[in-house]
Amino acid sequence: MKMINLVNRAGIFTLILLFVFQSCSSSNDSADTPEVVAPEKMSVQVDIVGKTTEMPNGDGSGKINLKITAANAKSYKVKINNETKEITTSDFTYEFTEPGTKTYTIEVTAFDGLKYTNASTSVNIFVARKLIFSDEFDVNGAPNPDKWDYNTGTGDGWGNNELQYYTKRPENVIVENGILKIKAIREDYMGSQFTSARILTRGKFSFKYGRAEIRAKLPVGGGTWPAFWLLGDNLDTVGWPACGEIDILESVGNNPNVIHSSLHSPGRSGNTPDTATTTNPTSATAYHIYAAEWSAESIKFYVDDNLFYTYKNSATTPFNAKFFVILNFAMGGNFGGAVDPNYKSSTYEIDYVRVYN
Structure with a gap:
């Protein structure tokens, strides 16, 4: 009976040590791994080149300047006019070439590590035939x-x-x-x-x-x-x-x-x-x-x-x-x-x- 009690007590002690070790290990791993934060407060600003009161859709050049704001973002993906552009800066210039006045959707994804944030906007742009x-x-x-x-x-x-x-x-x-x-x-x-x-x-x-x-x-x-x-x-x-x-x-x-x-x-x-x-x-x-x-x-x-x-x-x-x-x-x-x-x-x-x- 005494021998059995000793074995049981040793087993319980071992389990307690394992639990403490795993808890410490888990705590240490969490401290060593930086938290991945998704980009926040994202906005997309579109400036149409040559836009005036008389020409609200631009001067016919078809050019726009894009300004992306997203805290913590490291890179961006821009989908525009059936094209996908991958960039690492928040400023982006694009030129539309199809003549006429047309509305285009612009979709932007901002990345920080494995997380991302999406935003979209649209623009009416005039392109003169050249x-x-x-x-x-x-x-x-x-x-x-x-x-x-x-x-x-x-x-x-x-x-x-x-x-x-x-x-x-x-x-x-x-x-x-x-x-x-x-x-x-x-x-x-x-x-x-x-x-x-x-x-x-x-x-x-x-x-x-x-x-x-x-x-x-x-x-x-x-x-x-x-x-x-x-x-x-x-x-x-x-x-x-x-x-x-x-x-x-x-x-x-x-x-x-x-x-x-x-x-x-x-x-x-x-x-x-x-x-x-x-x-x-x-x-x-x-x-x-x-x-x-x-x-x-x-x-x-x-x-x-x-x-x-x-x-x-x-x-x-x-x-x-x-x-x-x-x-x-x-x-x-x-x-x-x-x-x-x-x-x-x-x-x-x-x-x-x-x-x-």
Whole structure:
């Protein structure tokens, strides 16, 4: 009996020591770990550049200055116009580019360690339309090298089994009397049956959102395939169609006077469902304006300012990054179709190219 009592007393004593040790350990851990405090008293102030009584939505520059106040904050995340910006200072400047007057929501998250605080506000901003790129083709000779580069060769059919060899020769691409002329010629050249040209602004100019337009007269002949289109700047890193493609104008001589506008993206390459057509009975005999107005919400396609197709854009598409401009004149291929055996040559004539913010 005595032995059992001693054992019981020893066990109880051990339990008391363990309890005291754990309590001390817990107390020490709490003291050593700093408390994480969420940012407090958060506010977001928006100053519109050029705002006056007469111009309450700004001077048309589309610029705003953001001032974030949040005690204890170490970093911030700003969601604005379908973009997310991560910053470490409380001052932030942003420029809207879509023309017109529009209301935008601004969401701000302030972080301190693992905790955060949210706040949101909105702003009405006016953006004046500005010309950010143009070529009026008013200097005779080769296209302006400060604005245009070339794709040359066959490009293994450029992914479409096309028949032409693209060159830099004046026989195929030249500016004359205020008009850019891209000429497709039936001739044996470097193993190809036809020659033509493809010029692009890659590495010289690209843009995100705005209006792109040309004034052009289209070529004739079965198998002709002129185009005016945009391609994503990140082509080399993500490939096609992940980079996105916006075809503002395509037309084929085998189906004359039908204007196609299309968009290509992952899962929607080749015969994309994102496409529409309109007719233009004088496309080969008169100059017409072919345009796209592109925003985070939509891409709208026009012929002579007549809207014929609206694509609903969203944050999940590739159409929210910078794109460059391409002008080309292909022959045959998957879209151009069979070339008329009597075809000799024809010319795609462009009066100007203009891009607005």
